[in-house]
Amino acid sequence: xxxxxxxxxxxxxLHAGQEPDxxxxxxxxxxxxxxxxxxEALGVxxxxxxxxxxxxxRMALEGNVAxxxxxxxxxxxxxxxxxxxxxxxxxxxxxxxxxxxxxxGGTFRLFDKVLTRYQLSFTYVDTSNLxxxxxxxxxxxxxxxxxxxxxxxxxxxxxxxAAGLAHAHNIRLVVDNTFASPYVQRPIxxxxxxxxxxxxxxxxxxxxxxxxxxxxxxxEDIEWLRFVQNAEGAILSPFDSWLVLRGTxxxxxxxxxxxxxxxxxxxxxxAHPKVKHVYYPGLPTHPHxxxxxxxxxxxxxMLAFELGSLEAARRLLNTVKLHALAESLxxxxxxxxxxxxxxHASVPVDRRNEIGITDGLVxxxxxxxxxxDLKDDLGRALDAI
Ligand SMILES: Cc1ncc(COP(=O)(O)O)c(C=O)c1O
Numbered sequence: 001x002x003x004x005x006x007x008x009x010x011x012x013x014l015h016a017g018q019e020p021d022x023x024x025x026x027x028x029x030x031x032x033x034x035x036x037x038x039x040e041a042l043g044v045x046x047x048x049x050x051x052x053x054x055x056x057x058r059m060a061l062e063g064n065v066a067x068x069x070x071x072x073x074x075x076x077x078x079x080x081x082x083x084x085x086x087x088x089x090x091x092x093x094x095x096x097x098x099x100x101x102x103x104x105g106g107t108f109r110l111f112d113k114v115l116t117r118y119q120l121s122f123t124y125v126d127t128s129n130l131x132x133x134x135x136x137x138x139x140x141x142x143x144x145x146x147x148x149x150x151x152x153x154x155x156x157x158x159x160x161x162a163a164g165l166a167h168a169h170n171i172r173l174v175v176d177n178t179f180a181s182p183y184v185q186r187p188i189x190x191x192x193x194x195x196x197x198x199x200x201x202x203x204x205x206x207x208x209x210x211x212x213x214x215x216x217x218x219x220e221d222i223e224w225l226r227f228v229q230n231a232e233g234a235i236l237s238p239f240d241s242w243l244v245l246r247g248t249x250x251x252x253x254x255x256x257x258x259x260x261x262x263x264x265x266x267x268x269x270x271a272h273p274k275v276k277h278v279y280y281p282g283l284p285t286h287p288h289x290x291x292x293x294x295x296x297x298x299x300x301x302m303l304a305f306e307l308g309s310l311e312a313a314r315r316l317l318n319t320v321k322l323h324a325l326a327e328s329l330x331x332x333x334x335x336x337x338x339x340x341x342x343x344h345a346s347v348p349v350d351r352r353n354e355i356g357i358t359d360g361l362v363x364x365x366x367x368x369x370x371x372x373d374l375k376d377d378l379g380r381a382l383d384a385i
Contacts, residue, residue: 080198
């Protein structure tokens with residue numbers, strides 16, 4: 001084991017979960033593209049029996065992300081949604097969950113359209129308001145499911161306070177940390193019980209893989225998630241595991257640039273006369289700026305801004321060239337999107353309006369390009385409105 005217990009974040013990202021390959025010394029964990037493992041004799045094997053249950057590439061990634069988030073065990077799934085689906089299996093019929101009202105549209109769709117069929121119930125509240133969270137707790141509440149910052153209007157939940165509140169009611173705090181990445185915030189340090197990511201985003205970071213992880217802290221959750229990962233079988237493939245392992249090696253470097261470019265674009269847009277409002281927690285005008293400064297290391301690469309109308313948003317989105325018009329986020333290339341018709345189209349229109357996801361709202365996932373090129377591209381598109 002080359003890592004000491006004092007290893008710092010960048011060193012953990014590069015090395016945790018990985019040892020030179022025992023058969024060759026290869027520094028990079030190989031892609032173990034195999035479905036089964038030959039046993040030496042009946043009942044004698046090397047701890048690997050069948051690849052849904054154990055795969056060395058996936059297990060290296062699971063060790064890596066667990067260490068990166070400061071958790072006790074990690075589990076890798078075929079997508080971020082499969083990871084959230086696995087977390088939901090910790091619940092039983094009759095249980096109730098309090099969820100950030102501004103959660104990812106796909107999470108809302110899973111909860112609202114699928115899991116309500118299994119006698120689970122969900123209450124959506126603005127989790128940046130912990131009094132509202134406490135009011136939403138009922139006798140049957142078992143989980144508080146938080147996204148911070150929220151997608152796309154960037155509200156921040158106080159994770160330490162949320163953990164305190166959840167634990168006072170004997171409830172698990174689950175944090176979807178996709179938007180921030182563990183470089184920017186590590187929810188387990190604030191008391192979260194479970195952390196999940198769509199690795200499709202910052203952890204992989206190169207827009208070439210779909211996956212998800214869950215990081216857990218408690219023995220009973222770890223035991224159950226290990227069982228469910230195998231029982232349901234929604235595992236991450238060896239190749240995708242390898243891609244994400246490669247991605248996490250550069251997570252700190254990429255996040256430093258995502259943070260810088262996110263802040264620079266937010267400041268640029270906030271000063272532009274055609275922009276009505278910018279949602280970015282690193283602007284002092286953001287209502288949760290002080291909390292974001294305490295809780296986050298940098299403010300991330302995600303921002304959204306209001307142009308006032310669908311027509312203005314359409315013109316901007318159809319004029320930009322370097323900003324790629326696409327769903328998703330967290331890759332090295334800058335992406336731009338229209339939440340109301342793209343990522344949040346499955347959210348009913350009245351709920352969208354309540355949250356602030358208007359027809360004039362545009363979201364950016366700031367990549368790692370030269371910031372001047374990004375500003376030039378946006379400037380040209382804003383001139384066209
Ligand atoms: C915050 C958040 N959580 C979960 C997901 C789901 O991840 P995936 O698309 O990998 O299933 C997404 C996808 O956009 C997301 O943005």
